[in-house]
Amino acid sequence: METFGDVTISLDDAQVAEVEMHRPPANYFDTALLSGIVEAVRWAEGQGGRAVVLCSEGRHFCAGLDFGDISRPDLDALRTLYDQAIALVSGPLPLVVAVQGAAIGGGLGLAMAGDLRVGTPDSRYSANFARLGFHQGFGLSVTLPATIGRQAASALLFTGRRIDGNEALRIGLCDRLSDDPRAEAHALAEEIDRSAPLAVRSIRGTLRHGLVDSYAAAVEHERAEQLRLMETEDFTEGIAASLERRDPRFQGR
Numbered sequence: 001m002e003t004f005g006d007v008t009i010s011l012d013d014a015q016v017a018e019v020e021m022h023r024p025p026a027n028y029f030d031t032a033l034l035s036g037i038v039e040a041v042r043w044a045e046g047q048g049g050r051a052v053v054l055c056s057e058g059r060h061f062c063a064g065l066d067f068g069d070i071s072r073p074d075l076d077a078l079r080t081l082y083d084q085a086i087a088l089v090s091g092p093l094p095l096v097v098a099v100q101g102a103a104i105g106g107g108l109g110l111a112m113a114g115d116l117r118v119g120t121p122d123s124r125y126s127a128n129f130a131r132l133g134f135h136q137g138f139g140l141s142v143t144l145p146a147t148i149g150r151q152a153a154s155a156l157l158f159t160g161r162r163i164d165g166n167e168a169l170r171i172g173l174c175d176r177l178s179d180d181p182r183a184e185a186h187a188l189a190e191e192i193d194r195s196a197p198l199a200v201r202s203i204r205g206t207l208r209h210g211l212v213d214s215y216a217a218a219v220e221h222e223r224a225e226q227l228r229l230m231e232t233e234d235f236t237e238g239i240a241a242s243l244e245r246r247d248p249r250f251q252g253r
Contacts (some may be wrong), residue, residue: 007036012182028066034084049111051189055098064106098185109138131160133238135225
């Protein structure tokens with residue numbers, strides 16, 4: 001096992017790597033955590049890994065940024081954060097994400113950066129940005145409609161509502177459900193491992209043709225819109241309402 005900050009990685013005999021985040025219970029991310037994930041995946045590639053399972057310790061997969069701690073990231077902080085997201089998306093290895101509990105906001109963006117997702121019937125997914133008063137991030141402008149279609153993506157982004165694992169499976173947001181998503185993610189990754197590795201990389205490259213460029217352009221736009229909307233009263237109200245666990249009272253200013 002290797003350690004990269006709050007991220008560990010191990011490689012089994014089948015050449016499937018397990019990359020695990022260790023910030024329970026919510027696994028809020030920051031630049032350091034995302035950097036650890038990227039470095040772990042690169043290590044797996046260097047060791048001959050053929051597929052990666054991304055998972056997390058604790059009750060939830062990832063709740064995104066902790067806005068109770070950082071309410072207004074600056075431009076440089078967001079740029080560095082999203083540079084790590086681009087590095088993760090542009091990596092060569094298939095990424096299977098195991099989602100237990102919640103994947104919320106940027107945590108959903110992290111899950112969507114993978115190729116495939118395994119959840120539980122009780123997993124919860126939400127692109128809750130509009131309910132916080134600002135713009136979606138982590139490349140969801142590209143990955144969400146590419147995966148579930150523009151109409152379904154629009155509904156999730158406009159309303160910020162939560163869906164469970166069964167609905168996520170129905171609309172294609174996740175690919176399998178299991179009471180043990182980590183074990184099922186490993187089973188799926190091992191199926192990938194049984195295919196020819198050069199062919200898998202070639203197929204993945206074809207399927208993701210143009211994705212990295214469009215993803216990079218999207219996160220640049222997302223970043224600018226997030227910073228603009230973070231200066232509004234609605235954003236202040238959205239964060240306050242979230243922390244106080246009440247419905248926000250938005251004024252459109």
